Amino acid sequence: MNIVIxxxxxxxxxxDLGVMSWPKWSCQPGKYALVFEERExxxxxxxxxxxxxxxxxxxxxxxxGDLVxxxxxLSCTWDVSLFIDKHYKFDPPTSP
Structure with a gap:
């Protein structure tokens, strides 16, 4: 699956990564179909x-407590069992 935890x-x-300055995203428990257009x-x-x-x-x-x-x-389904609160960043798109 190539997800690194x-x-x-x-x-x-x-x-060093500046994690606490990244945007935040949260979601309630449930199932979410996601496609990652950039590396996150x-x-x-x-x-x-x-x-x-x-x-x-x-x-x-x-x-x-995990850095992922x-x-x-990646096309996947997130099955969230406990409320998610995360900091995230996407890699900038590469130029052709």
């Missing part, structure tokens, strides 16, 4: 989610 990164790592890096402040690859029963699970990188082009 860094469990409980240090406060120094988060500071996010840090979950709260919550828990299982991410299923489109058309698959395979999943990865992550939650509060989601590859560009």
């Amino acid at each position: 860094e469990n409980n990164p240090s406060s120094r790592r988060l500071s 890096t996010c840090y979950l402040v709260k919550g828990k989610v299982k991410v299923y690859l489109k058309g698959s029963s395979e999943f990865v699970e992550f939650g509060a 990188t989601i590859p560009k082009g």
Whole structure:
């Protein structure tokens, strides 16, 4: 699935990345079909989610305290079990 999860990164790592200055996004528990048009890096402040690859029963699970990188082009379903509150950033598009 190529989702990279860094469990409980240090406060120094988060500071070096500037995570707390990134925009925030949140959602209630439920299922959400998502397509990632750009690579996203996010840090979950709260919550828990299982991410299923489109058309698959395979999943990865992550939650509060995890730094996650989601590859560009991933089509998936987020099955959110606990309210999500996260900081996120998208990689800038590459020039042709």
